[in-house]
Amino acid sequence: MxxxxxxxxxxxxxARIEAGASWGDDLNPAQRMTLEYLNNANRFSRSPSHAAAYLGTTRGTITQTLKSLARKGYVAEERSESDKRSISYSLTxxxxxxxxxxxxxxxxxxxxPSMLRAEIDAGLRDILSQALQLNGQKAFGICKYCRHFETTTADGYCGLLSLALTPTEALQICHEQEPT
Amino acid sequence: MxxxxxxxxxxxxxARIEAGASWGDDLNPAQRMTLEYLNNANRFSRSPSHAAAYLGTTRGTITQTLKSLARKGYVAEERSESDKRSISYSLTxxxxxxxxxxxxxxxxxxxxPSMLRAEIDAGLRDILSQALQLNGQKAFGICKYCRHFETTTADGYCGLLSLALTPTEALQICHEQEPT
DNA sequence: CACATTAGTAGCGAGTCGAAACTATTGCAA
DNA sequence: TTGCAATAGTTTCGACTCGCTACTAATGTG
Known part of the structure; x- marks a missing residue:
């Protein structure tokens, strides 16, 4: 081998061990991962399309998962005013x-050991970027480490969307993120 | 974070990226992982029970997966003579x-880079052993690195099952494996 | 203003998954 | 040796995932 x-x-x-052990609370692994994505993503990235892209599934599948999570009371949907097609989900x-x-x-x-952890983190991060590239997927990285992230305001500013960011937002996942 | x-x-x-990309050939991720387990496991470990334990699922589920793989012609079942309850599956x-x-x-x-690979391998291996311990699961490691592996014969000998091993077998996954 | 694109949905069929109930075989102990 | 318990595998159930295709509604664009 x-x-x-x-x-x-x-x-x-x-991943399988984690999935197998994550069945509790009336949730399956896919539902839990969707919940986790919503928790980490910023307000511009919490739509079915973005979740689907991040999780590597289809819009059809993620719709069902989100509807099922909504039925169970774990997420709430907010329709957008500016674009009446889009929906943003948030955690209850x-x-x-x-x-x-x-x-x-x-x-x-x-x-x-924490020393080992740092190496694993770096190594897996490297593999992930290779895999995403091979798959033609977007990075979906952290706002702060994006080439559009500017420090012209105290907590950070997004040069792409032209708006000031909160400290929390700067650490969230963004679908527009492009690594520096 | x-x-x-x-x-x-x-x-x-x-794992999700891999799963998403592994749908081809009329197979889903779970079926592919089962196939992979059978490919790596030795002849004493290719039963539904062992596959279920390794994959962290139930006997009921793995039965369905194996039957579905058999229908598609990817695996063949061989009933045991000594124990008429047990079945061993092999790849076609x-x-x-x-x-x-x-x-x-x-x-x-x-x-x-291959240097990074060695560190990732060691790190993940460490995490795995912790996770297995937390979960009360067996190791399912490689025969050669088992405390029952002896070098009294040329290619290796299993002290637990009392039989000589082939070079191939010594590198396969065994459900009896206990790390040295 | 027509047409392409995008966002989200609905329905289909195959299959996963945990759980529970069930059969057949084997092990063990009184 | 007989009587039960443990083990191996299976079946069925209901909820759900998943890729796929076909669909609606809203928004771009030439």
């Missing part, structure tokens, strides 16, 4: 609570 | 071909 295959197996196996308080629970994978990661 | 959460997100996102030639195809994740990993 090559090292490449080893790493692939480790990644998929860890119940949804917030769910997303803050720590899964088995997080607990396992916390038990590894 | 903490580093722990970052790593978790990277792992689950990479068609199944072999499928499993040898390189997915997007493997191609992405190959593009990263």
């Amino acid at each position: 090559t090292q490449t295959k080893n790493i692939k197996d480790l990644i998929t196996r860890l 308080n119940t949804g917030q609570k769910i997303v803050n629970q720590q899964g088995i994978l997080e607990r396992a990661i916390e038990k590894t | 903490t580093q722990t959460k970052n790593i978790k997100d990277l792992i689950t996102r990479l 030639n068609t199944g072999q071909k499928i499993v040898n195809q390189q997915g997007i994740l493997e191609r992405a990993i190959e593009k990263t």
